[in-house]
Amino acid sequence: MKSKKNGVVIGLEVHIQLTNLNTKLFCSCSSDYRGKEPNTLVCPICLGFPGSLPVINKKAIEFATRLALALECDINKEFWFFRKNYFYPDLPKGFQVSQYNKAGGKAFGDRGHIIIRSNSEKKEISLNRIHLEEDPARLVHKGSIASSPYTLVDYNRSGITLIEIVTEPVIRSPREAREFLNNLKSVIQYTGIADLDLEGSVRVDANISIEGYPRSEVKNINSFKEVERALKWEIRRQKNLIKHGKEPIQETRHWDDDRRVTIGLRSKEFEKDYRYFPEQDLVPINLDDDFINKVKAELPEMPNVRMNRFQKDYHLSEFDSEILVLDKNIADFYEEGIHFKANFGDEEYKMYCNWLMGDISRWLNEHNKNILETELKPEELANLIEKIQDGEITGKIAKSFVDKLMKGKSLANIIKESGKKRLADKKKLESIVREVLEENPAIIKDYKDNPRALEALIGKCMAKTRGTADPEITRELLIRNMDDYLEN
Ligand code: ADP
Ligand code: MG
Ligand code: ZN
Secondary structure, three states: OOOOOOOEEEEEEEEEEOOOOOEOOOOOOEOOOOOOOOOOOOOOOOOOOOOOOOOOOHHHHHHHHHHHHHOOOEEOOEEOOEEEEOOOOOOOOOEEEEOOOOOOOOOOEEOOEEEEEEOOEEEEEEEEEEEEEEOOOEEEEOOOOOOOOOEEEEHHHOOOEEEEEEEOOOEOOHHHHHHHHHHHHHHHHHHOOOOOOOOOOEEEEEEEEEOOOOOEEEEEEOOHHHHHHHHHHHHHHHHHHHHOOOOOOOEEEEEEOOOOEEEEEEEOOOHHHHOOEEOOOOOOEEOOHHHHHHHHHHOOOOHHHHHHHHHHHHOOOHHHHHHHHHOHHHHHHHHHHHOOOOOOOHHHHHHHHHHHHHHHHHHHHHHOOOHHHOOOOHHHHHHHHHHHHOOOOOHHHHHOOHHHHHOOOOHHHHHHHHOOOOEOOHHHHHHHHHHHHHHOHHHHHHHHHOOOHHHHHHHHHHHHOOOOEOHHHHHHHHHHHHHHHHOO
């Protein structure tokens, strides 16, 4: 019996490249392939020459351990690799070295989870497993795959280390899927194993079904935004089929991000098609507790823990803390910045957060940069906030400085050049006020009958200070000093 609840069921398989590794998974070729001349970072191992023997990259095992610990997976301390056989030009050996959690095999880590926010509730997304595998080569086409007259193969990517993260089918909407990916990216950034902002460093296979019906799998989606779009499209397509009395079939589909539709590729391949068997050219791997404990001890504080600490130490709201810790670079910047000034307290902590999440983030989005790619230093933002707090500049003036600050101009210079320092020094202002009163007997005479003449006097003060006089203080001082001149 099919349930007709029509709920959405989503499970993701996320492939990430460990971009912070220097070398490939089974050879010592450089893994820094972006922007390099094709087929220059290769050797007999990653080209799949007969007789070549792979050697495991120890650092890759350490990175996988970091991620497994960060996601709280159960690590399988003894495992070996498997061959996943299929024939395609991106795979010179005719098989991909991967892990397999059946036939006596084990994934690198089982279970684990990521916590996300869904409709203002916290929700735990359970993972099924994570495993290590090698990246195939990169196929390059002229224009689209369908119309290209040829296919080029770049083996620089062949053998790059991938980790696949497989969720349980517990994601219930495209929005939740996006949220999951953002949080996963954050955890990965904290572990230091990869920079997922690099082009091509993440590929997602999205499995989706309507409750009670078979699922489709949309392969190889390159960005989180596109995952959300592809899922939305699939939900509409599958619901539409069901509405018209047809059944979705279990199949593999391709997301065309130009046309923003999914296209049926093939009926799903089944595991037996891959003829998995143990990779005999690599020895089984044993992780001992000392190794795992050492990796654990070196792990930085993870975003969830940091979020709680931000609430406790800086009295930020849960909401502010959550957003602030998501990008480690922003969170590091924050903590460095607020500690520059010994007299900063809760009010400045909140202001600093607001500046980072508001004007600074907006600038970063507009310029498509991360905070490390700008010239802004944490101390300079602390200086800016100090000057606002001291009344030296107004918040409005400060906002007009953001672009120059991001480009590396010092706050002191910006203030000097713009002349936009707020003049609030009462002694200085008073002498200007008295000068103006001295010089303008006609306006003072007018003021006796017409209180609005005061505005003209404020204008004169503004002119003398190039617009920097604090208008409220100026007004107050003019009124207070007026009596001396009215009597004349
Ligand atoms: P397979 O080995 O056939 O690919 P897995 O059990 O490895 O299947 O699951 C692959 C992905 O499919 C996982 O992310 C899982 O959460 C997801 N998945 C499983 N069942 C469903 C379903 N009914 N609807 C949507 N996704 C599903
Ligand atoms: Mg699968
Ligand atoms: Zn190589």
